[in-house]
Amino acid sequence: MSHPKSPPAASPAAVVIAASIVLAVTMGSRASWGLFIGPINSASGFGAAAVSLAVAVSSLAWGLAQPVCGLLARQLGAPRLLAAGGVLFAALTALIPLSQSGAELVLLMGVAGAAGAAAGSSPLLLGLVAQRVAPARRGFALGIVSAGSSAGQLAAAPLLAATIAALGWQAAVFALALAALLVVPLARVFRAGPAGGSEAAPAVAGGAAPSIRSALASRNYWLVTAGFFVCGFHVTFLTTHMPGVIDLCGLPAGFSGLWLAVVGACNIASSIGAGHLMQRMPMQALLTTLYALRALGVMVFIALPKTEVVLLGFALWMGLTYMATLPPTTGLIAQLFGARNVATLFGITTLVHQAGSFLGAWLGGVELESTGGYTFVWWLDVALALAAAVAHLPIREAPRGLTPAAPALVPAGSR
Numbered sequence: 312m313s314h315p316k317s318p319p320a321a322s323p324a325a326v327v328i329a330a331s332i333v334l335a336v337t338m339g340s341r342a343s344w345g346l347f348i349g350p351i352n353s354a355s356g357f358g359a360a361a362v363s364l365a366v367a368v369s370s371l372a373w374g375l376a377q378p379v380c381g382l383l384a385r386q387l388g389a390p391r392l393l394a395a396g397g398v399l400f401a402a403l404t405a406l407i408p409l410s411q412s413g414a415e416l417v418l419l420m421g422v423a424g425a426a427g428a429a430a431g432s433s434p435l436l437l438g439l440v441a442q443r444v445a446p447a448r449r450g451f452a453l454g455i456v457s458a459g460s461s462a463g464q465l466a467a468a469p470l471l472a473a474t475i476a477a478l479g480w481q482a483a484v485f486a487l488a489l490a491a492l493l494v495v496p497l498a499r500v501f502r503a504g505p506a507g508g509s510e511a512a513p514a515v516a517g518g519a520a521p522s523i524r525s526a527l528a529s530r531n532y533w534l535v536t537a538g539f540f541v542c543g544f545h546v547t548f549l550t551t552h553m554p555g556v557i558d559l560c561g562l563p564a565g566f567s568g569l570w571l572a573v574v575g576a577c578n579i580a581s582s583i584g585a586g587h588l589m590q591r592m593p594m595q596a597l598l599t600t601l602y603a604l605r606a607l608g609v610m611v612f613i614a615l616p617k618t619e620v621v622l623l624g625f626a627l628w629m630g631l632t633y634m635a636t637l638p639p640t641t642g643l644i645a646q647l648f649g650a651r652n653v654a655t656l657f658g659i660t661t662l663v664h665q666a667g668s669f670l671g672a673w674l675g676g677v678e679l680e681s682t683g684g685y686t687f688v689w690w691l692d693v694a695l696a697l698a699a700a701v702a703h704l705p706i707r708e709a710p711r712g713l714t715p716a717a718p719a720l721v722p723a724g725s726r
Contacts, residue, residue, distance in 0.1 A: 321500045323443045327452050329500035330436040331459025333393065336494055337431025339463025340404075340487050341424075342575070343471050344369070345551040346567060348676075349558065350480035351416070359555075361413030363676020366551050367669040368417050369424035370543070374665020376428035377658035384435055384654070390498040396429025397494030405488040408481040430494045433460075434661050437641045438654030439501055447590075449645065453638040454586015461578030461634050464550075464571060472568025526648040526656050534702045535643055536660045538598060541699035542636050543667030545605060545692055549574075549629060552675040556685060560617045570626045577630025585635040594639040594646065595706040601639075602703070604632045606696035613689055646708055 321329070344366045352362050384392050403423035410416040437453060444452040467490075474483040526532045554567035588597055608628040615621045644660065645653045675688050 321502070323440075323445075323452070325500055326443045327440055327455055329497045330440050330456045331462070333431045333494050333497055334433065334436060334456060334460040335463030335466070336490050337400075337427055337463070338433075338460035339465075339467035339575075340490065341370070341373070341427065342460075342464040342550045342571065343467045343487075345554045346468065346471055346475060346571070347480055347483070348551065349554060349564070350475055354480065355410070355413075355416075357413040357416060358680065360673075360676045360680045362416065363551065363679075364673055365413070365417045365420040367547075367672035367676075369420040369427075370547055370665050370668035370672055372421040372424035373428045374543075374662040374668065376425040377432060377434055377661045377665075378655075379425075380429050380432045380435055381654055381658045383429070384432075389435060389439060389501040392429055392435075393431070393498035393501065394495045396426055396431070397491050397498070400426040400430045400494075401488040401491040404491065405485055407484050427491075430491060432658075433637075434654050434658040437637075437657060441641065441645050441653045442651060450590040450638060450642050451583075451586045453641050454583045454589075457582035457586070457634055457637040458579040460637075461575050461582055461630075463575070465575030465579065468571030468575060469568040472565055472571075476565060523648075523652055523655055526644075526652065527659075529647070531647055531706045532644070532656065534706055535598075535640060536663050537702050538602060538699040539636070539640055539660050539664045540667040541602065541695040542633065542640075543664035544671040544695055545667075546633050546671070547668035548671030548675050548688060548692060549633070551672045552679070552685060552688075555675075555679055556617075557622065559684065560622070562619065562622070566619070566622075570622060573623060573626040574630040574633075577627055578634040581631045581635035582638060586638045589639045589642050593708055594643040595703045595708060597639045598636060598643070599700045599703040601632050601636050602696050602700035605629070606693045606700065608632065609689060609693050609696065613693075643706070643708065 348359065348362045348366065351357065352359050355362075380392060380396075387395075400423060403419060403426055407416070407419055407423070410419055437456060440452050440456055441449055467487075471483045471486065474486055550571065553570055554564070557567045557570060558564070585597065585601075608625065611628075612621070612625045640660070641653060641657055644656050648656055671688075671692075674691075675685060678685055678688050
């Protein structure tokens with residue numbers, strides 16, 4: 312009796328392209344919520360702190376869902392998880408305009424954030440790419456995928472700003488919901504090939520546990536993770552509250568979309584550039600440099616008058632530094648602890664990142680409501696960035712070519 316053949320696994324290039332598009336959709340959405348704080352507050356009267364809290368809870372829920380998404384991917388398979396997450400995220404996002412109170416908005420955006428993690432989990436997608444791409448090309452591949460998330464911001468920010476201005480914030484929310492459905496057809500690209508191939512071999516039960524346990528006991532792992540906490544604080548504060556900063560400067564709302572688009576465009580170049588550099592210099596040194604440059608950029612911005620030219624220069628500087636941390640952070644975890652453990656370990660790292668995101672979004676709203684500005688959070692951001700730069704100095708990487716050996720595996724059931 313003949314059995315139908317399993318479809319072949321997608322090529323590494325196809326996996327990289329699909330992961331880039333999925334991250335463009337999900338991260339473009341997450342990076343644009345700052346555009347909605349003012350319009351939602353004006354329409355609802357919930358208060359800037361309450362709306363900022365909703366965005367913060369969404370970011371935190373996205374991080375808390377990462378370990379759960381990793382487990383579900385092993386049970387259901389990556390394609391099913393991504394497709395289901397895309398549908399659920401679209402449905403929940405479409406319900407946001409129906410919120411009748413700040414508490415309802417917080418609850419709905421929190422659940423939507425968790426669904427968004429299932430629709431486009433960075434640890435899962437980057438883990439799949441790390442497993443499918445040879446180590447010699449892994450850095451560049453991770454840079455391409457990271458650039459995808461930046462491309463999403465580049466495309467989404469001006470389009471959403473224009474939609475809000477022309478049709479209202481509710482129409483822009485519905486546009487985000489429709490865009491999330493693009494994840495569903497792309498999910499099939501992540502299925503594994505027939506059993507027995509090197510890429511499709513299922514994980515041995517408990518086989519990754521010793522490496523994961525040793526990573527969780529490693530000072531190096533927690534130093535990298537601490538740096539990524541700072542990354543979450545910094546990035547989410549900027550994407551959530553720069554529209555408010557621009558409004559305080561007396562500039563039109565459309566300038567916020569332009570600012571976010573410039574950041575997104577620079578992020579594309581910096582993500583690819585970071586993927587290139589991490590194969591030619593120590594990744595910990597690259598991360599130290601990036602965090603130090605962030606601190607310098609914020610200090611210069613604080614000191615200068617807030618003109619359009621200064622704001623666009625700040626967008627350029629930040630865009631060249633902040634998403635550039637994603638490829639070397641992922642690559643450093645893979646290099647120190649093995650590629651097959653990236654999805655699990657980077658999932659935990661991302662959870663800590665989202666705790667930083669929560670504080671960046673929430674504290675910005677609290678300070679704005681209490682003082683009318685962001686002075687304290689700006690200087691806190693500088694201090695955290697400098698601490699992250701210092702934290703990476705003691706990390707020692709294994710010599711190139713001595714990366715922990717681990718078979719290239721995909722989550723079981725992801726065919």
